[in-house]
Amino acid sequence: MILAGFIRDQGVELAQAVSVDLKVPAHAEIVLEGYVIPGEERMEGPFGDHTGYYSLAEPYPVFHVTTITRRHNPIYPTTFVGRPPTEDYWMGKVTERVFMPLIRLILPEVVDINMPAEGIFHNLILVSMKKEYPGHARKVMYGLWGLGLLSLTKVIVVVDDFVDVQNPSEVAWRVANNINPATDLVLVDGPIDDLDVASPTPRFGSKVGIDATRKGPEEGYHRQWPPDIEMSPDIRDRVTERWAELGLGDIIPSDRSAS
Incomplete structure (x- = not known):
């Protein structure tokens, strides 16, 4: 209701x-x-x-x-399910968007979330956040695990606010580069989905949080965090203007700033 x-x-x-x-x-x-x-x-x-x-x-x-x-002449709403994405995936995506403002009421540092089809709603959540202090990403993980059925989430990936979580390729790139497995993985036990096939016991198992945010000295990272490689707007505009002249075909240059 x-x-x-x-x-x-x-x-x-x-x-x-x-x-x-x-x-x-x-x-x-x-x-x-x-x-x-x-x-x-x-x-x-x-x-x-x-x-x-x-x-x-x-x-x-x-x-x-x-x-x-x-009712007279009732409509029987139904859908079919299977290996994602199928019809029910879009129902889950609507739920994700509807509840996003409510999540931000409780966790205002959250910028966006994405539940990719491959995660079947509850197995994988990608989260971008405005990080303000050491351990902040872990606070977001535990906060999400404490919200209703988000408690069933098997994998939570947290990235910085400038990362587009609606682009899983970008998230995967950040995760592969940014995590130190010895310090950036959070393993917890708790309730899991009734249909989970990996846990040895029904409805109870382990979960993992992955902190793929940038780290600083207060989190044990004492090196300088490297900047992203970015193409300057001037160079990007010049290449775009000469695209056909360079004989590179009909492929349109990407809008991504990284070269």
Whole structure:
């Protein structure tokens, strides 16, 4: 209800359910009413899942349906899942954008986040931030792990504010160059997604935070941090003007400032 109200910018009208003492969305297409008996489970699966793997048969809680109500000629919303990206990826991307302002209310140093398709929402988050003090990147990691279902995130990569996290290639370049594995990896244990295939135990496992920000003496880095190689605007403009003359074909020079 909170998400629906946030998207609509108004509250969701509710109505009394028919067979249970709960309120339900008054204009829902379909409503399933029923109950769950604590501890009752049955085997479910296997299913092709959004991870790109078949989730194996596991015991899950049983929902006993008591009533089904619907609108006249209801629309049954559905999607298919599989190896990403599929339809559900775009649903996740919308969620990422919708919740970005809320994340920044709690972590104002966060500039942007990206949940790439390959990370299936919860396995990989790329974060850019305005770093202000030693250990700040770790503070952001722990902050994200403390926010709702972001607690399930297996890998958090933190980069500086000038890095475009919507460009995974740039992030990978920064990570490969900027991290010292002995000091820049944060390993923690905690809850993980129910469909995670790597953990030896269900719903509990390890996670890693990767600090790919620039470091200074207060974080144990006593060398001078090297500047990026950048092509001057004058040179870039001159090359662009002479592109055809140089016989380089129809390829348009990149807007990237790095040469």
